[in-house]
Each structure stands twice: as C-alpha cells, then as structure tokens.
Amino acid sequence: MKLKLAYSPCPNDTFAFHAMVHGMVDTEGLEFETVLADVEQLNTGAAAGKFEICKLSYHAFFQLSDSYVMLRSGSALGYHNGPLLVTTENSQLNKLRGEELAKALADAKVVIPGRMTTGALLLKVAFPMIKNTTPVIFSEIEKLVLDGSFDAGVLIHEARFTYKEKGLSLITDLGEHWQKISGLPVPLGGIAVTRRLDPDTARKVNRVLRRSIEFAMHNPSASQEYVTCNAQEMDPQVQKQHIELFVNDFSIDIGVEGERAAVALFRILTQVSPEINFRDDLFIL
Incomplete structure (x- = not known):
C-alpha cells in the first residue's frame, strides 16, 4: 500500500522520517510518496484532504480532528521548547x-x-x-x-x-x-493520519514511525546529509540542538502526560474559539 506522507523540512522531521522513507527499517509493506512543505502549507493541505499521513500543528489538528487522528509516535512536545x-x-x-x-x-x-x-x-x-x-x-x-x-x-x-x-x-x-x-508540556505538532484509514493500517503506520525514530536516535549520523540538505539553518550545531530539543521520549510515545497536555490545549482552544467542538478520541488506540 502506498500512502501520501507530508512533513516539514525542519531537522526534527527529516531526522525522524529519514529511516522509514529510505528503506532503512521494516515498513511492513507500506510505501510512501513524500511531500515536504512549510508547517502552514501542511496544515492547509491536510484541511483540503491532500495527505493520508501529515505533520500537523496541534492547533490545526484540533480543528481537523473530525478528519484526522493523531499517532502516538512522532509528536514534537516537551518543556522549554515553545514559540x-x-x-x-x-x-x-x-x-x-x-x-x-x-x-x-x-x-x-x-x-x-x-x-x-x-x-x-x-x-x-x-x-x-x-x-x-x-x-x-x-x-x-x-x-x-x-x-x-x-x-x-x-x-x-x-x-x-x-x-x-x-x-x-x-x-x-x-x-x-x-x-x-x-503545568504541562507544550504540544507543538504531531503526526496525524486520515480517519479514512482502517485502524489496523493506522497502527501499522505508528509502528513504522516509532521504528524510524528509534533507529534515528540510535544512529544519529545516518540522517545527517538528509537533514542538512533540507534545513533552513545550515550550522550543524544548530541542527543538532534542534533535534535534541524536539525529538525526545514524547516522540517515541505521547504517553499519559502528553495526552493530558493535548487535551488541555484543545479545551483552551474551544474557549477562545467557541465554534470549534471538542472531541476526546484524539489518538489512535
């Protein structure tokens, strides 16, 4: 099965996806057509239904949660790393x-x-x-x-x-x-899949992505060329800082604390934008 996969050229994304899009980990029969784009282009592209798998700002995801569900792996979330x-x-x-x-x-x-x-x-x-x-x-x-x-x-x-x-x-x-x-970490962005995908395929995508992130963490130099050729900031030390800040334990699995953070920010959004309806089935099971 070939799926359209969209993510940003930022170091944390290219670091995380490198292994799975270059055949360096088991993809369980999945193939990927990749699109790299600015974060807001990803958000609006997902809103238009262009991608089966997409990096989304959590703000955008909350607005699109009737159409997309978030994977448990792949989130950029943590402390001391906000805008x-x-x-x-x-x-x-x-x-x-x-x-x-x-x-x-x-x-x-x-x-x-x-x-x-x-x-x-x-x-x-x-x-x-x-x-x-x-x-x-x-x-x-x-x-x-x-x-x-x-x-x-x-x-x-x-x-x-x-x-x-x-x-x-x-x-x-x-x-x-x-x-x-x-009192919670900042939920910046995550990897969402269209709710049109059957649950087994969504879970397969999550397993493959987790495998790719773990490979990257254990083999940080493997993705260096791919990261550099897509990064806005070319200084290798800045790229390294970027990856270390945004790829962490929450990226392996969102966990209970990460879920709480996402739910809390979603509730805040419904307060500042009452036209947006809250839903609690945000992550794949």
Missing part, C-alpha cells in the same frame, strides 16, 4: 511590562507563522489583546521584524537558537507561559 515572541533590540516593547506591555501589543503589528500553527494559538492565549496579526512562512519572520515591517513576531523551529545573534530580543517565551498556566 517565542520577539522584537528588535531597540524596540520600545523591551522596556514595558504588565499592563503597559499589553496595551502596546494591542496596537502592534505582529507577524506569525500561520493562523493554524500552535504558535498562533499560544500567542492568543498569552496576549488575547493582539488582533493585528499577519501569517507568513516561518523562515521570513526574523527578517520582517528586523526590517521594521512588523513590531514583533512569533518564532518557531530553528529561529529560537539564532534570533539573538541576528539582533532580536525576547518579549515572552510563549511555551513557558503555557507551562506556567497549565
């Missing part, structure tokens, strides 16, 4: 705190990595007064804040390791804010 709200080093926003910061942000132009990204949701949770947001491809955000096109921006992926050296400063770590109010 960052940044501005330029000389911005007046750096001098403000509390109500003064909130008031200034209410009037600010903020660039985000897509409306369906978890970064966009965590921004809304932390700063509900921000209304003027513009979605762009995540790799453009640093440049757009630096050149003054926007007052602030939400950084994801490799940018969290490089923003300071590029002249940006942190307003708020949105992941740390989530951890403070919830």
